[in-house]
Amino acid sequence: MTQLALVIDLNVCVGCHACVTSCKEWNTSGWAGPLTDHRPYDKDPTGTFFNRVQTFEIGEFPKTETVHFPKSCLHCEEPPCVPVCPTGASYKRKDNGVVLVDYDKCIGCKYCSWACPYGMRELDEHQKVMKKCTLCIDRIANDALPEAERKPACVLACPTSARLFGDVHDPDSEVSMAIREQGGYQLMPEWGTKPANHYLPRRKTRIQIFEDELERADNPLRKEAPLPAAEGETLDDVSF
Amino acid sequence: MHPAFSVIFLTTLIGVGQGLFLALVTGQLYSLANLLQPQDSMSFYAMGSLLSLLFLVVGLLASFFHLGHPERAWRSAARWRTSWLSREVIVLPLFMLLVAGYAAVHYFGLTKPLFVLQDVIQVDASLILGILGAVAAFALYICTAMIYAGIKFIEEWHSPLTVINFVLFGLASGFMLASAFSAWKGVDLVGFYGAWAVVFTLAAAVSRGLSLRRNSHLVHKSTLQTAIGIRHNSIVQKSQGFMGGSFNTREFFHGASQRTLRLAYGFFLGMVFLFPVLLLAASYWLASPYLPVAAFAVQYLGLMAERWYFFAEAKHPQNLYYQSMA
Numbered sequence: 001m002t003q004l005a006l007v008i009d010l011n012v013c014v015g016c017h018a019c020v021t022s023c024k025e026w027n028t029s030g031w032a033g034p035l036t037d038h039r040p041y042d043k044d045p046t047g048t049f050f051n052r053v054q055t056f057e058i059g060e061f062p063k064t065e066t067v068h069f070p071k072s073c074l075h076c077e078e079p080p081c082v083p084v085c086p087t088g089a090s091y092k093r094k095d096n097g098v099v100l101v102d103y104d105k106c107i108g109c110k111y112c113s114w115a116c117p118y119g120m121r122e123l124d125e126h127q128k129v130m131k132k133c134t135l136c137i138d139r140i141a142n143d144a145l146p147e148a149e150r151k152p153a154c155v156l157a158c159p160t161s162a163r164l165f166g167d168v169h170d171p172d173s174e175v176s177m178a179i180r181e182q183g184g185y186q187l188m189p190e191w192g193t194k195p196a197n198h199y200l201p202r203r204k205t206r207i208q209i210f211e212d213e214l215e216r217a218d219n220p221l222r223k224e225a226p227l228p229a230a231e232g233e234t235l236d237d238v239s240f
Numbered sequence: 241m242h243p244a245f246s247v248i249f250l251t252t253l254i255g256v257g258q259g260l261f262l263a264l265v266t267g268q269l270y271s272l273a274n275l276l277q278p279q280d281s282m283s284f285y286a287m288g289s290l291l292s293l294l295f296l297v298v299g300l301l302a303s304f305f306h307l308g309h310p311e312r313a314w315r316s317a318a319r320w321r322t323s324w325l326s327r328e329v330i331v332l333p334l335f336m337l338l339v340a341g342y343a344a345v346h347y348f349g350l351t352k353p354l355f356v357l358q359d360v361i362q363v364d365a366s367l368i369l370g371i372l373g374a375v376a377a378f379a380l381y382i383c384t385a386m387i388y389a390g391i392k393f394i395e396e397w398h399s400p401l402t403v404i405n406f407v408l409f410g411l412a413s414g415f416m417l418a419s420a421f422s423a424w425k426g427v428d429l430v431g432f433y434g435a436w437a438v439v440f441t442l443a444a445a446v447s448r449g450l451s452l453r454r455n456s457h458l459v460h461k462s463t464l465q466t467a468i469g470i471r472h473n474s475i476v477q478k479s480q481g482f483m484g485g486s487f488n489t490r491e492f493f494h495g496a497s498q499r500t501l502r503l504a505y506g507f508f509l510g511m512v513f514l515f516p517v518l519l520l521a522a523s524y525w526l527a528s529p530y531l532p533v534a535a536f537a538v539q540y541l542g543l544m545a546e547r548w549y550f551f552a553e554a555k556h557p558q559n560l561y562y563q564s565m566a
Binding site: 067128 | 241306307308309310312313315316317318319322323324325326329387390391392393394461462464466467468469470472474475476477478479480481482483484485486487488491492556557558559561562
């Protein structure tokens with residue numbers, strides 16, 4: 001079983017929205033497009049997006065941190081949006097676990113969007129069908145592309161490599177190792193939806209220096225001070 | 241959740257239609273058991289079930305306004321194994337067909353007994369269709385309610401009380417309409433249907449009261465902490481990723497002020513539970529055909545407000561991601 005997914009490193013994301021724009025660019029012109037806009041150059045512009053970057057402030061001043069949080073379909077292993085679809089337009093691909101919508105079958109009843117606790121599905125205002133992240137299915141399953149480009153547009157666009165892509169069921173894949181070794185977690189685990197996408201938490205990198213390491217008697221950078229009283233030969237004085 | 245008028249009309253109108261049909265079948269069964277005098281097939285049962293059919297048709301029409309692609313609505317019968325919406329799409333036309341059949345049998349007077357059960361019960365086509373229709377009516381109540389009660393993420397809805405409420409509201413308004421219809425037709429069943437309407441209205445008051453109480457004490461499973469997976473007591477959203485709104489900010493927020501919400505709350509409590517009962521009680525003394533009609537009209541308006549509030553009080557967990565624009 002293959003379950004393709006994204007692993008998003010919140011420790012690395014700088015909130016530049018490059019994944020948002022590259023997603024919109026690729027998908028509006030690709031298989032899943034168009035991602036239509038409403039009033040794009042007017043007051044209150046709105047439109048269909050598969051991917052967004054949100055920003056949260058954690059803590060209280062002065063101990064605050066800004067966390068940028070990229071948000072797209074999590075391609076759940078138990079997708080609650082799929083069984084509620086009355087037409088079968090919403091489905092999960094057997095071969096790679098990607099959750100997709102068949103635009104030709106969708107009646108635009110919005111019921112699947114109610115059944116997604118994450119709010120990852122959007123009704124396209126103009127096409128009147130439900131749209132969602134396809135994990136760039138037309139890139140990742142396209143054998144005509146060079147191997148290195150068979151990745152979602154957002155992954156290729158990320159300037160800080162905060163987005164990893166791979167098979168989370170393969171224990172030796174880059175994504176599985178990242179989840180295992182860097183504390184990868186799922187969103188809203190309380191619902192049992194088993195999201196395939198994982199997030200890597202903020203991590204603090206601290207140098208651990210102990211007092212005696214700075215105060216070592218034979219530290220050459222030690223502040224000049226009278227040498228300790230001679231207590232016979234030290235190890236340094238031994239010569240062979 | 242954003243209250244969509246298409247769904248408010250659909251659920252309230254078909255609820256009335258089902259309730260009215262159940263009232264007619266109840267009346268027929270009572271007269272079969274010689275507890276009520278039999279009514280005229282043509283003017284009472286046929287006209288009554290046509291009125292029920294009218295409500296169902298208008299409700300079905302309203303539901304099409306909820307769809308992005310109504311021309312593909314036929315596809316929605318496909319996933320009846322997993323989707324309550326799909327089941328409703330199958331049961332509703334089936335029920336309408338049975339109501340139409342019941343109306344036709346009464347209209348054309350095809351009520352000659354087909355066979356006799358245990359030497360007493362004379363079974364005719366209308367009785368068979370009526371009982372099948374009654375089963376379908378209850379199945380439809382359950383399908384409609386389970387569309388809402390089945391979504392575990394919307395915890396205000398995810399309760400057996402939602403199903404009980406839908407059934408009782410439908411029965412109350414349907415029997416209320418049956419009482420109004422009898423009063424209008426000058427049939428001596430105003431008291432019979434009115435009494436049942438009051439019983440169902442009071443029962444609905446109890447079950448809706450329980451669900452309102454449950455929802456006011458509800459502690460939601462998901463928090464902002466689990467939504468973004470960061471363990472800290474103080475998290476403030478600084479950006480949603482856009483300024484002009486999106487499907488997420490339109491579909492899942494009612495956008496009404498607290499004042500409007502309280503107003504709708506008070507309005508539906510009075511209009512659904514209090515005034516119709518008072519009007520029916522008044523009609524008991526005054527014997528005016530207008531009072532039961534008014535009671536039904538008042539309760540129907542109240543039910544629309546109740547359904548609006550039903551949507552507005554439901555808080556979807558996705559709203560955690562959309563708490564402040566900037």
